[in-house]
Amino acid sequence: KAGVTQTPRYLIKTRGQQVTLSCSPISGHRSVSWYQQTPGQGLQFLFEYFSETQRNKGNFPGRFSGRQFSNSRSEMNVSTLELGDSALYLCASSLVRTGGFQETQYFGPGTRLLVL
Amino acid sequence: SQQGEEDPQALSIQEGENATMNCSYKTSINNLQWYRQNSGRGLVHLILIRSNEREKHSGRLRVTLDTSKKSSSLLITASRAADTASYFCATESYGQNFVFGPGTRLSVLP
Numbered sequence: 621k622a623g624v625t626q627t628p629r630y631l632i633k634t635r636g637q638q639v640t641l642s643c644s645p646i647s648g649h650r651s652v653s654w655y656q657q658t659p660g661q662g663l664q665f666l667f668e669y670f671s672e673t674q675r676n677k678g679n680f681p682g683r684f685s686g687r688q689f690s691n692s693r694s695e696m697n698v699s700t701l702e703l704g705d706s707a708l709y710l711c712a713s714s715l716v717r718t719g720g721f722q723e724t725q726y727f728g729p730g731t732r733l734l735v736l
Numbered sequence: 737s738q739q740g741e742e743d744p745q746a747l748s749i750q751e752g753e754n755a756t757m758n759c760s761y762k763t764s765i766n767n768l769q770w771y772r773q774n775s776g777r778g779l780v781h782l783i784l785i786r787s788n789e790r791e792k793h794s795g796r797l798r799v800t801l802d803t804s805k806k807s808s809s810l811l812i813t814a815s816r817a818a819d820t821a822s823y824f825c826a827t828e829s830y831g832q833n834f835v836f837g838p839g840t841r842l843s844v845l846p
Contacts, residue, residue: 624778653833653834655836662836662837662838662839663824663836663839665833665834665835665836668833676832676833678833708776710778710779712779721766721767721828721830723767723769723784723828724769724781724784725769725779725781725826725834726781727771727778727779727780727781728778729777729778730776730777730778732776
């Protein structure tokens with residue numbers, strides 16, 4: 621099975637612009653989660669989508685949004701970029717088992733975003 | 737809120753030695769997992785231990801879980817230079833998203 625893929629891998633934007641990142645999960649996985657990773661804050665949860673619905677959301681401003689399509693592919697969008705949005709954005713997919721637990725998450729290689 | 741907290745933050749050992757990392761968490765969990773991340777890349781799942789398990793092994797990895805102390809440890813035996821990476825614990829609780837700790841940076845010196 622192909623792993624989780626993320627596009628693009630690298631991105632340079634300027635303050636005020638917006639950006640859209642894409643994630644294709646492992647075939648059969650219906651849950652997709654997004655994380656922001658920075659040296660100072662570590663891995664922070666952004667949101668999780670399951671069957672096109674947002675199941676959980678982290679503590680990020682409304683500039684961060686996401687969606688999931690019927691084929692489970694997901695996108696996240698950041699509007700009005702700030703310097704502090706520079707980070708590695710990681711996507712992870714998983715099966716959702718009985719009881720709603722994801723158990724193992726499989727991560728993509730990430731998109732490194734630099735905001736100038 | 738941050739749930740998993742790894743200890744130590746950084747660890748430097750010689751090849752062949754064992755490396756032990758600890759993780760503490762705050763609330764009841766369904767399972768706890770350990771992940772490895774090589775510099776600037778995605779995380780790789782290492783091992784999952786459920787709340788009703790006390791110990792699991794996978795190759796050179798041994799994970800323990802003490803739910804009464806809300807803590808877990810990851811032991812890597814006979815470490816290799818290729819084990820150099822950051823190691824994260826993550827907890828999953830019902831209805832909650834995964835919570836990752838800040839990680840332990842392991843350096844294995846040849």
